[in-house]
Amino acid sequence: MDKREIVVKGIGKVSASPDLLVLDLNLEVVEHEYDKAMLIATEHLDTLCAAVVSAGHDKKALKTTQFNVNTKYDSYRDKSNNWKQKFIGYCCTHGLRLEFDLDMKKLGVTLGAIADCPAKPKFSIKFSVKDPTAMSEQLLRNAIENAKQKAEVLTTAAGVKLGEIKRIDYNWSEHHLYSQTDFCVAESSVDYSASPRALAMDIEPEDIDVSDTVTVIWEME
Numbered sequence: 001m002d003k004r005e006i007v008v009k010g011i012g013k014v015s016a017s018p019d020l021l022v023l024d025l026n027l028e029v030v031e032h033e034y035d036k037a038m039l040i041a042t043e044h045l046d047t048l049c050a051a052v053v054s055a056g057h058d059k060k061a062l063k064t065t066q067f068n069v070n071t072k073y074d075s076y077r078d079k080s081n082n083w084k085q086k087f088i089g090y091c092c093t094h095g096l097r098l099e100f101d102l103d104m105k106k107l108g109v110t111l112g113a114i115a116d117c118p119a120k121p122k123f124s125i126k127f128s129v130k131d132p133t134a135m136s137e138q139l140l141r142n143a144i145e146n147a148k149q150k151a152e153v154l155t156t157a158a159g160v161k162l163g164e165i166k167r168i169d170y171n172w173s174e175h176h177l178y179s180q181t182d183f184c185v186a187e188s189s190v191d192y193s194a195s196p197r198a199l200a201m202d203i204e205p206e207d208i209d210v211s212d213t214v215t216v217i218w219e220m221e
Helices: 034-054 104-116 132-158
Strands: 004-016 020-031 062-077 083-101 122-128 162-169 208-220
Touching: 004 132, 020 034, 020 104, 034 062, 034 083, 034 104, 083 104, 104 122, 132 162, 132 208
Parallel strands: none
Antiparallel strands: 004 208, 020 083, 020 122, 062 083, 162 208
């Protein structure tokens, strides 16, 4: 007999409690001379590393995420109302990331140490998971199981049998495994001498919820 097909889209969902703090930091230096810009950028990195170590972290835990050196110009109009550009200097930006176990007290100590260093980096705080691979794999298993359940319901209702899987289609996209909790600390208004105590509060970040789809094609017997 001719083989017929059934195409089913499975939806996988998974939820997990955050167990990882992700601290993204950004250092920026603008100087008219290239050598001076690089020298100050190096000094700022050294002071930031020292601050991280003083807060109880391993120096190697501070990872570079991006490093750029570009020229910076300012646009203006001259006396003839023509647009001109004025060279401001060399802009060196250094993005870094520090990850550690979810511990609000340690976060407070870390921010206090970072704020006391001359580099004064900008920062953002996110909540994630230490084992993203396990979460992504469970997501795919759930999606396949959901597709199979739907296919079994449909074939049973139609009075036919589910055959072999012919093909599985999946878009291998990267999952955004971060909590939606918006944890913001205004750098200009915080008393950093008190931050270790202030940030030691027992907060519970929102669970990380992700979903994905997979398309499965079966033969119908």
